[in-house]
Amino acid sequence: MRLLWLTSVCALALLPGQALAGGETIAPSARYTASDFVGKPVQSAADALKYIPNFIVTGSGGSSNVLIDGQRPSDTNDALARLPFNQIERFERIAPGSASYDMQGHSELINIVRKSMSKPVVTLQSSANIYPDGKVKPQVGVTWQKNQNGRNLEAGVNLYQNHDEGTGHGDKYTTYADGTIRHQALNSKGQSEGAEVRGSWAGPASGGRLDVNGTVRYNRSGFDAIYENGVTEYEQRKNENLTQEVAGRYERSVSKKFKLNLNLWGKRNVSDSRTDHQKPDQLSTYTEDKETSEGSLSAQATWHYSKALMLQAGGERRFNTFDAQGLSIGSWLSDEERPDPSRTRGEEQRGSLYISSNWRPNETLTIDSGLAIESMTFRHRGVYAAERSYEYPKPRLSLQWKPDQVLQVRLSRAREVGYMGYWDFVSIANWQYERPDQLLYPLNLVPYRQWSNELSVDYRFWEKGQLALSYELNDIDDAVERVPLYTQNGGIEDIVGNVGDGANQQISTRLSVPVDNYLENGMIRLNATWYDSEITDPVTGRKRRISGQTPRSLSLSFNQDRPGMSWGWSVDSGWDNTSWRAKEVSHSEGSHWVSLYAEFKPSPKLSVRTELQNLGARTTRYDVTRYEGLRSGNVLSYEESTQRNSEPKLYLRIRNEL
Secondary structure, eight states: OHHHHHHHHHHHHTSOOBOTTOSOOOOOSEEEOGGGGTTSOOOBHHHHHTTSTTOOOOOOGGGSSEEETTBOOSSHHHHHHHSBGGGEEEEEEEOTTSSSOOOTTOSOEEEEEEOOOSSOEEEEEEEEEEOTTSOEEEEEEEEEEEEETTEEEEEEEEEEEEEOTTOOEEEEEEEETTSOEEEEEEEEEEEEEEEEEEEEEEEEETTEEEEEEEEEEEEEEEEEEEEESSSEEEEEEEEEEEEEEEEEEEEEESSSSEEEEEEEEEEEEEEEEEEEEEETTEEEEEEEEEEEEEEEEEEEEEEEOSSSEEEEEEEEEEEEEEEEEEEEEETTSOTTOOOOOEEEEEEEEEEEEEEEEEEOSSSSEEEEEEEEEEEEEEEEESSSEEEEEEEEEEEEEEEEEOSSSSEEEEEEEEEEEOOOOHHHHHHHHIIIIISGGGBSSOOOOOOOEEEEEEEEEEEEETTTEEEEEEEEEEEEESOEEEEEEEBTTSOEEEEEEEOOOEEEEEEEEEEEEEOTTTSTTEEEEEEEEEEEEEEEOTTTOOEEOOTTOOSEEEEEEEEEEETTEEEEEEEEOOEEEEEEOSSEEEEEEEOOEEEEEEEEEEETTEEEEEEEEOTTOOEEEEEEEEESSOGGGOOEEEEEEEEEEOOOEEEEEEEEEO
């Protein structure tokens, strides 16, 4: 039935109709051209958006509040940074009901209209990360763009080397149950290198507009660690990835009020990995070859019944398949033993059908509602065959009140279904199909569901200032955590499972304060979020926080834009979280991250940026407490604490538009 529905919509898109430019389009509420940015350090679309009064870019990917030639870019930040300012004809400010655009919950949109240019624009960008010990990790990229007669063509190449910021010098302490402490000096390093080639084309096609893009990426990474304590231990990891990705989007207005949108996306990844461990009395090697394929097909029909009412219906089908082959060998094998590699093949399918409406009963109120049916199916092929399907409804309703240009209040309630991956399914299926006789009780796992309730207030002030506050409360059904698994022989394993109902809430604030009275074009920004949650611990029966949740996150930054240059600094609070398993508790934390930057723009086409990153030399720490049996018994096996000290770096970038 779902396949028939999608096929019907695709067929409708091929019917004779008028061009995409059709529709009941009304002039935008405001326009900004090059004359509005005179004297400002603007080189790209991203730079220019900073100077549009009372507008701040929100959202990401295909859900942002910025459009380019009427289309949402798949990667908003990169697309805006790559679009040269001299290629832009104007910025259009779109208010709700003023044109036939899908607002996607935003109070307004900015549509960037590009110029038609006979000559292409070539942008060169080179950069490097420089470390105190002399390491230099360079990156270089080139982008070629041409926009003429409504057709846009873009191609680009990037080459890069990176250093793993999570590595460095440190110490590892292991405390055993008898009080014995073992200390190891840790020295680790990691790096990656790779290349990316991308291309895209967009333009009129069969009475509508077609966007096609593709990317090929190659990445090679490595990690080495040495543990010293009179005796040396080694750990080494290597990985290679080749990724191919293609996407297409077709949009067409069948009539002045009816529009169809088709999306196709596919991705293939081939990876080879190897992990080696070497101790004085033990050697081990694990290798894995894996191929994964992902894809989706979606269709959406939009009916602009009137300026006040828009209706939508659509569907999406996603798939994910993989084929993995792994082999583990080590010193425990005799010279004659040759183990066979294990092979795992699996398939994951997801689908959804939905209807939605957006109604503006007056100029200040917007009501958005919808209903989706989401389904997922997992299949496993290997030593055994297993399959499991789920299906859930997802209603939603939101009210948005915007009495003027500076205040917006939004109230929403939605049913959400948590992500459940293939390996979560396999962890259960391995016991159900391969070792069912060892289980004390049947296993079951379902995705968590939750009612998400949110209240947000957004207030704009002083032309560029913003105060955004939000409170979100999630009532969780069948929360997912690591739970104990009891076997017939008295053993205790660890597995993913449901732990009953729970709650999760967060308070967020985003504050942008212009300080023009003290520093011209200066801006202070504060982002802060506080998290709190409660679930029932499956081991102790007591209430606790969700595993892996950091109680709060804070970031503070300042920047000043001046003619020909800009500078600023930022501070990030890091993280601090705890995770629980059946027989262990782990704690992870990272200290502050401090950066300082300056960017010089001697001409509209040339910029030089320098950054001092990680000025505080972030320290990361990972602690594990392991128990004999369940952790509720408090019978300690050992405690392990690992601390790594990272190093500051200097980042340099030169961007030149030819």
